[in-house]
Amino acid sequence: MKVLVVDDDQGSLLVAKAAVEQSGHQCLIAEDGDEAWKLYRSERPEAVVTDLEMPGLNGLELCRAIRDDGTDSYTYLVLVTSHRSRDDVLAGMQAGADDYVSKPLDPFTLHTRLLVASRVTSLHADLARYRVALAEQARTDPLTKLFNRLKLTEDLDELDNRSNRYGQDYCLALCDVDHFKSYNDLYGHPAGDKALQSVASALSAEVRRSDRVYRFGGEEFLLLLPHQSLAQAGILIERVRARVESLRIDHSGNPSGVLTISAGISASVQGKWTAGQRLLNDADLALYQAKAAGRNRVELTRAGH
Incomplete structure (x- = not known):
């Protein structure tokens, strides 16, 4: 002492x-x-x-x-x-x-x-x-060891404040495992849990150190991407999508035959503060569009458009 x-x-x-x-x-x-x-x-x-x-x-x-x-x-x-x-x-x-x-x-x-x-x-x-x-x-999801929604709320508030004060842009990506309900029905919930853990690892392996990955709920994941343009975020999330597909996790209930994800990305507007909740809504809309277009794809939208 x-x-x-x-x-x-x-x-x-x-x-x-x-x-x-x-x-x-x-x-x-x-x-x-x-x-x-x-x-x-x-x-x-x-x-x-x-x-x-x-x-x-x-x-x-x-x-x-x-x-x-x-x-x-x-x-x-x-x-x-x-x-x-x-x-x-x-x-x-x-x-x-x-x-x-x-x-x-x-x-x-x-x-x-x-x-x-x-x-x-x-x-x-x-x-x-x-x-x-x-x-x-x-602040940690017990299954995937990713951050959870409580941590997301805190980090999103911090990014909102930084964006509002300093004009620092960021992107938000919402990812969803395609046909996950049928995966659980076909292979059982223990296999479903293992699949979610594999997807979580794939997401974490592709992002930068400054990015954050969260389990948003169920089979949904969310990524916060500070200092990323919409185009840069699109390239990153496309890599994420491809990496999950490359895991080759069997899924007979998915047209591709393997487990895949769909993603929607939103971005703050240059020089204009946009609340994080609005970005969440925009990313959710982009995700819906990705699923409507056939799944296993990434769609982009810009807040305020």
Whole structure:
């Protein structure tokens, strides 16, 4: 654990540093609150042991600054004070301190506080990892491992805002597996799930790193293509269509004899902001046209036309 010790008294500073290092932790030292704040922001220690009264930021101000910093990680704060009144202890806790020790500093007492700090910060780190994992899980389709509609809503809002503010164009492609209901009827739902996973992999393999692929629902997939013209998007999605066909997944219910997809593409208008929902509707219309024209094809449309 990385521990920052802050004290303007050299004797107390050396005692605290020795106690921290004897406890097996890395020790950083600062002689005033301003220096401590700079070290905290650059080094991000897991624990801070700070004097109450010192030049620059005092202990209470330093605790408040750390608590207001807004980082995901948790820093355990120990306030060191020569005052023993309940009011001083309460003021420290209200400023964000987790614990306090009295001067003169007892190395054993500090050692026990650091044991607690290690456990608490470790627990907070675990919770932060769980939050990240849960957030990813909530935005991921469990079957295909693609992003889901919740993530799409967030990303589409972000692209809308960027398009509106900076005039950055993007395209949207809606893909649908042809005759998928009959595929499930013929081969069973487990085979259908495996086919969807194969299609998802094919889509992901063809797009750029900046593109996003989502399972839109059932047998539908959606691709967000930032900084793509309609013509460029058409070339890309045609490659996607061909790649799915080249998988040669048997489908006797499809005229081609193999599993295929149809796709519709919409694009934002150059110099004119167009809401993402409108692009979705346009892509859906283009997809309908692709299916009406015989499936296993890509159709383009432009928002506002």
